[in-house]
Amino acid sequence: xxxxxxxxxxxxxxxxxxxxxxxxxxxxxxxxxxxxxxxxxxxxxxxxxxxxxxxxxxxxxxxxxxxxxxxxxxxxxxxxxxxxxxxxxxxxxxxxxxxxxxxxxxxxxxxxxxxxxxxxxxxxxxxxxxxxxxxxxxxxxxxxxxxxxxxxxxxxxxxxxxxxxxxxxxxxxxxxxxxxxxxxxxxxxxxxxxxxxxxxxxxxxxxxxxxxxxxxxxxxxxxxxxxxxxxxxxxxxxxxxxxxxxxxxxxxxx
Numbered sequence: 068x069x070x071x072x073x074x075x076x077x078x079x080x081x082x083x084x085x086x087x088x089x090x091x092x093x094x095x096x097x098x099x100x101x102x103x104x105x106x107x108x109x110x111x112x113x114x115x116x117x118x119x120x121x122x123x124x125x126x127x128x129x130x131x132x133x134x135x136x137x138x139x140x141x142x143x144x145x146x147x148x149x150x151x152x153x154x155x156x157x158x159x160x161x162x163x164x165x166x167x168x169x170x171x172x173x174x175x176x177x178x179x180x181x182x183x184x185x186x187x188x189x190x191x192x193x194x195x196x197x198x199x200x201x202x203x204x205x206x207x208x209x210x211x212x213x214x215x216x217x218x219x220x221x222x223x224x225x226x227x228x229x230x231x232x233x234x235x236x237x238x239x240x241x242x243x244x245x246x247x248x249x250x251x252x253x254x255x256x257x258x259x260x261x262x263x264x265x266x267x268x269x270x271x272x273x274x275x276x277x278x279x280x281x282x283x284x285x286x287x288x289x290x291x292x293x294x295x296x297x298x299x300x301x302x303x304x305x306x307x308x309x310x311x312x313x314x315x316x317x318x319x320x321x
Contacts, residue, residue, distance in 0.1 A: 073303070074301070074302040074303045074305060075301060075302050075303065076103060076297055076298065076301045076302075076303050077103060077104050077301065078100055078103040078104045078105035078156070078297070078300055078301055079103075079104035079105075080104070081104070081105045081106070081155040081156055081300070082105065082106050082108070082152065082153075082154050082155050082156070083097075083100045083105040083106065083107045083108065083154060083155065083156035083157070083158065083300065084108045084110060084134070084148070084151075084154040084156070084157050084158070084195060085097040085100065085107055085108070085109060085110060085157075085158045085160060086110040086111065086136060086138050086157075086158070086159050086160055086161040086191065087110075087111055087138075087159070087160035087161035087162060087211075088107075088109040088110055088111050088117065088120065088160070089109070089111035089112075089113050089116040089117055089120065090111075090116070090261065090262050090263075091160070091259070091261030091262060091263055091289060092160045092211055092256065092259060092261060092289060092292050093111070093158070093160030093161065093211075094120060094289070095289035095290065095292055095293050095296075096158045096160055096211075096292060096293065096296045097109055097120070097124070097131070097158075098124065098129070098293070099292075099293035099294070099296050099297050100156065100158070100296065100297065100300060101124055101129035101130065101131060102129065102297075103297045103300070103301065105130075105155075105156060105300070106130040106131070106132075107124070107129070107130065107131045107132075108131070108132050108133070108134050108151070108154070109121055109131055109132070109133050109134065110133075110134045110135070110136040110138075110161075111135070111136065111161070112135065112136070112137050113135075114133065114135040117133040117134075117135065118133055121133050134147060134151075138159070138161040138183055138187035138188070138191050139182045139183045139186070139187045141186070141187065141190045144187070144190065144191055144194060145190065145194045148191070148194040148195055148198060149194065149197075149198065151198075152198075152202075153195075153198035153199045153201075153202045153204055153206070154195050154198065154199075154206070155199075155204065155205075155206050155207070156206065156207050156208075156209070156300045157191070157192065157195040157206070157207075157208040157209060158209045158211065158296060158300070159188050159191055159192065159208075159209070159210045159211060160211040161183060161187065161188075161191075162183065162184050162211065162263070163179060163180050163183045163184060164180070164223075164226050164263060165179065165180055165225070165226075166222040166223055166226065166267075167222055168222055169222075169224040169225075172224065172225055176225065177225050180225050180226060180229055181225065181228075181229055184226070184229035184230065184232075184233070185228075185229040185232045185233060188210055188233050188236075189233075189236055192208050192210065192236070192237075192240060192251065193240075195208060196208060196240065196244055196247075196249050196251075199247065199249050200244065200247045200249065203247075204248075205247065205248030205249060205250075206248070206249050206250070207249075207250045207252070207299060207300050207301075207304070208240075208249065208250065208251045208252075209251075209252055209253065209254060209296060209299050209300065210233050210237060210251075210252075210253045210254075211253070211254050211256070211292075212230040212233045212234055212253045212254070212255045212311070213226075213227075213230045213255055213256060214255050214256065214257045214313060214315040214318050214319055215227045215230050216230035216231050216233065216234045216253070216255055216311070217231075217234075217255065217313070217319050218318070218319055221273070221276065230255075233253065234253060234255075234311060237251050237252065237253050237309065237311075238309045238310075240309075241308040241309030241310075242309060245308060245309075250299075250304075250305075250307060250308035251308055251309060252299050252304075252307055252308060252309070252310055252311060252312070253310075253311040253312070254292060254295055254296060254299065254311070254312050254314060255311050255312065255313045255314065255315065256287055256291070256292055256314045256315065257277075257281055257286070257287050257314065257315035257316050257318050258277050258281075258286050258287060259286070259287040259288065259289060259291065259292065260286060260287070260288055260289070261289065268286075280318045281315070281316035281317065281318055282316055282317030282318070282320060283316040283317060284316075285316070286316075287314065287315075287316065291314055292314060295312050295314055298312075299312065
């Protein structure tokens with residue numbers, strides 16, 4: 068009898084593009100992939116922040132380079148991705164939240180959130196997939212959505228809409244690109260302590276709402292996303308596509 072072997076979690080020899088890598092979840096994902104052996108391209112709008120993070124990662128024995136990028140600028144994003152060799156892994160953690168009651172949503176705010184969270188994510192995912200398909204390579208494409216892709220939230224009508232939309236195109240793209248060996252999945256966090264969520268944690272009513280919903284009795288930390296992203300990027304999840312990983316402490320269990 069031959070014992071089964073656990074698939075490898077190693078990402079040695081893989082190239083990963085991580086957007087939103089200058090802080091929060093994106094930064095955590097970039098470090099996690101680097102620690103698993105990937106060469107990580109850090110992408111965000113702030114080149115100075117990216118250079119500092121790349122330097123720290125290099126000092127820690129990881130391999131990282133920098134690609135200044137605004138995901139909402141679709142022509143520039145497509146050009147930048149096409150100018151590189153195909154990325155084996157994409158983690159799209161770039162995102163924007165402008166929270167207001169639905170009756171007070173302005174069109175500029177709607178457009179700003181939708182252009183980055185939905186439209187930008189769509190064309191970025193497509194651009195990385197095109198590079199892989201043209202090269203005849205498999206890959207793992209991961210979009211960071213939210214538990215709010217499955218429920219509603221106070222003052223979050225636009226944000227929820229964009230995250231629901233990403234879940235939708237993820238499924239459709241997974242169906243189309245499965246024949247190329249390109250997997251497309253999402254990670255859906257609950258409230259994670261990051262600069263983006265800090266205003267929410269300054270509101271006692273919102274904190275009470277959050278703590279009532281999260282069954283594990285604590286908010287999420289960036290480290291809670293680092294293991295799941297390595298799993299989805301690696302051969303350990305080779306049969307997963309068109310689906311999601313909810314990292315929500317039980318928020319959506321009831």
